[in-house]
Amino acid sequence: MDIPVDIRLEMYDGMVRARYFEQRAHDLFMQGLVKGTTHLGLGQEAVAAGFAVAMRPGDMSYCTYRGHNHTLLRGAPMDALMGELMGRSNGICEGKGGSMHLTDISKGAMGSYAIVGAHLPVAAGAAWAAQLRGTDQVSVCFFGDGTTNIGAFHEAVNIAAVWDLPVIFVCENNLYMEYTAISEVIAVDHPAADRAAAYGLEGIIVDGNDADAVYEAAVAAYERARAGDGPSLIEALTYRHKGHSRADPGKYRPDEEVEEWLKRDPIDIYRERLLSLGVTEEILNEIEAKALAEVDAATEASKNAPPPDTAVLLTDVWADGGSSWRN
Ligand SMILES: Cc1ncc(C[n+]2csc(CCOP(=O)(O)OP(=O)(O)O)c2C)c(N)n1
Ligand SMILES: [Mg+2]
Numbered sequence: 001m002d003i004p005v006d007i008r009l010e011m012y013d014g015m016v017r018a019r020y021f022e023q024r025a026h027d028l029f030m031q032g033l034v035k036g037t038t039h040l041g042l043g044q045e046a047v048a049a050g051f052a053v054a055m056r057p058g059d060m061s062y063c064t065y066r067g068h069n070h071t072l073l074r075g076a077p078m079d080a081l082m083g084e085l086m087g088r089s090n091g092i093c094e095g096k097g098g099s100m101h102l103t104d105i106s107k108g109a110m111g112s113y114a115i116v117g118a119h120l121p122v123a124a125g126a127a128w129a130a131q132l133r134g135t136d137q138v139s140v141c142f143f144g145d146g147t148t149n150i151g152a153f154h155e156a157v158n159i160a161a162v163w164d165l166p167v168i169f170v171c172e173n174n175l176y177m178e179y180t181a182i183s184e185v186i187a188v189d190h191p192a193a194d195r196a197a198a199y200g201l202e203g204i205i206v207d208g209n210d211a212d213a214v215y216e217a218a219v220a221a222y223e224r225a226r227a228g229d230g231p232s233l234i235e236a237l238t239y240r241h242k243g244h245s246r247a248d249p250g251k252y253r254p255d256e257e258v259e260e261w262l263k264r265d266p267i268d269i270y271r272e273r274l275l276s277l278g279v280t281e282e283i284l285n286e287i288e289a290k291a292l293a294e295v296d297a298a299t300e301a302s303k304n305a306p307p308p309d310t311a312v313l314l315t316d317v318w319a320d321g322g323s324s325w326r327n
Helices: 005-030 045-054 068-073 078-085 119-133 151-162 193-199 211-226 255-263 266-276 281-304 310-314
Strands: 060-064 109-113 139-144 167-173 204-207 232-237
Touching (some): 005 045, 005 211, 005 266, 045 266, 060 119, 068 078, 078 281, 109 119, 119 139, 119 151, 151 167, 151 193, 167 211, 193 204, 193 232, 211 266
Parallel strands (some): 139 167, 167 232, 204 232
């Protein structure tokens, strides 16, 4: 596929913005300014960029607690995401959700889910609604390798395949769950792709550190979904640069393995590719400088934002205290 240069630059821009945003989030966490926890997707940016750029505005995406990249690249405002991580009133959920619950419905970023596997049936349900309404929307669900051992994964992929739902399941195989290698707890080599046949689906594996490869797989899966040909299950091979969460040093991973993957940094790979395609150093430098300035501005805005008013605790909450929902 010949990917147009504006699409390529959009992907580079997205990856760089995500990288700087998360590096700053890590620094702010270490300073005690990010409350709760964080699960960084540093090193996994190409998966988010490839899919987000190929998506249409009405499409819906569902991600996990490792969801900063996906939410940002769907177009959620960076200052509101930073504010949310810091528990401030300018946060996208008014500071009530924090890092693990980033959501921007207006952009189709339908939530970050902290319960492993919980969002796969939700994403399938959204796809079912789109199918029934004939809206042409596609639902995309990102999850990790460990999630493929959860029952909800199998239930959701099965029903999606049976009903030809317009949903794309994207397994970001970063080789680890929290602190355990996925290879220790599965009987196959590829946690998602090797299980696809059980649901009559093709086992698709892509290099998740190559934005172009991800983009091409994404375009094909969107086309399939919009044509009414049903779901896709894609396994993107990637690696997280940091530990699982918070300040986890990730020492359970062999040094050589970490080194190998750091050499395959998706942003370095893509920068080289763009240069080889004739994009100038100046253009790339400008993208990087703009992204850093955006992160600086988001940080300042969030540091200066007051904490949420306590009245916020009682707004936008679902329960009304009664039991009418039982009917
Ligand atoms: C149902 C459930 N079980 C356990 C946990 C604790 N937990 C949080 S993240 C995680 C590992 C998930 O690994 P993977 O699916 O590979 O995603 P990754 O963190 O690598 O992106 C676990 C076990 C949880 N949040 N939910
Ligand atoms: Mg994992």
